[in-house]
Amino acid sequence: MTHKSKEEQQKLLQLLKQAVGNDIPQLTDEYFLQFLVANAWDVHGAQRQLQETLAWRKENDIDSIPVATNSNKLPLLLSVRGYKYVQDGDLGVHPGLSTTTLKIGSLIGGDCFHKFDKEGHPILIDRTGYHNSKALGNELTSEQITNYQVACQEFVGRVIMKESSERLQRIIHRETVIFDCSNMGIRQFHMNALYHLKAVADIVQHYYPETLHRLFIINAPSAFVMMWKVIRPWLNPGTLDKVQILGKDFKNVLLEHIDAENLPDFLGGTCTCDQMPGGCVPIRSEGSLLNPTDANEQVSTVYNTDIMEAASTNRSLCQL
Incomplete structure (x- = not known):
């Protein structure tokens, strides 16, 4: 830089x-x-x-994308732990969520916004090694994946970053991300899924610049080397400068940047979130599906049509 x-x-x-x-x-x-x-x-x-x-x-009427808060009680799009403006919870089969969101939640190994790092940035932990990459690549479109990613970006930007900024009395707009590659194997190397990832990277880097503080890729196995050769050219130099790829000797590095009480115990910290089923970052194993009901519409948006339409006029669905 x-x-x-x-x-x-x-x-x-x-x-x-x-x-x-x-x-x-x-x-x-x-x-x-x-x-x-x-x-x-x-x-x-x-x-x-x-x-x-x-x-x-x-x-794309991005400002009207709904975001879950304590006030509006919208269902979460991913797990959340340790924030005041949105209650601790997990993605589940709730009325109002689309079948797209439930499908993505079924195939992603586990995502959670989990507390803050030492500098006050919110932390996103992704259980990357448990993703069902083949199904993500074959059963979902890039539009569905990017719609979900944009909705998550808006959620962290409008809800969690607001708390981060209040805590430090200055604007915070970056997050710390941890990709945990435990359980990763050659099955994660699926080109359709990687092309979806490229679509996500393109949108985040172009329309949400400088929202990444640090990215730690931990427990990276040899299979990750092949994927990184594909992924690396898609990232701009500013993003690459923020990436640290670590093997199994990662705990001291994470603890340099995150207090032990804010870091899950499986990552070397002391937090267990034992008040929540699944602890800090619940793992959704292959075959553990979020089966939709008649209350979940088959649309490409993250929420059902009635919620998406209501959000265009009801600002309480779009902000704190």
């Missing part, structure tokens, strides 16, 4: 704001800076990416 002094940053920030103009929603300086950093402080590149992002959000 190109280093800039505070004075240079402020000058480039003002140039970007002038270039974008006033015919945009009210944006924070931190949001403008995300695009400048992602473009190595090139104002024209940042302007182009920012305007494309705003157009994409408007065209």
Whole structure:
């Protein structure tokens, strides 16, 4: 990343704001800076990416995507532990969720937003080694996968990041991610699933720049080396700089960045979340499906049509 002094940053920030103009929603300086950093402080590149992002959000009505909170009681899209604005819980067969969400939840080994790192960034833990990659690649479309990812990005951005920012009294917009490759084998090397992953990476890097703080890939087996050769070219240099690939000797590295009480015991910490079934990050093994009922619609959105439509006019479904 190109280093800039505070004075240079402020000058480039003002140039970007002038270039974008006033015919945009009210944006924070931190949001403008995300695009400048992602473009190595090139104002024209940042302007182009920012305007494309705003157009994409408007065209796809991203601001009206529902997000679960304590107030609106919408069902969760993934597991959550340790936040005040959304109750601890897991993805389950709840009325209002689409069959797409239940299908994804059935095939992903386990995802959980779990407390904060030492710098105040929320932590996402992904049990990558338990993903059913073949089924993810063959039974779901990239549209379904990216719709789910965008909804999760909006959830963390509007709900969990708000708490992170309040805790530190400054805007927080990055998360720490842990990919746990325990149980990973050659079966995870499935090209259709990897192409879905590329679609997700493209959307996150282009429309949600600088939202990753660190990515730890732990318990990485030899099979991961093959996958990494495919995945690495899809990631921009700024993202690659934040990736640490570790084998089984990862605990001390994680504890440098995460307090033991905020790190699950299976990752070297002391947290067990024994108040919740499945503990800190429940594993969904192959064959353990979330079977939909008549209350779950077959649509590509994460929630049923009535909830998606209600969110366009009911802002309590879209924010705290």
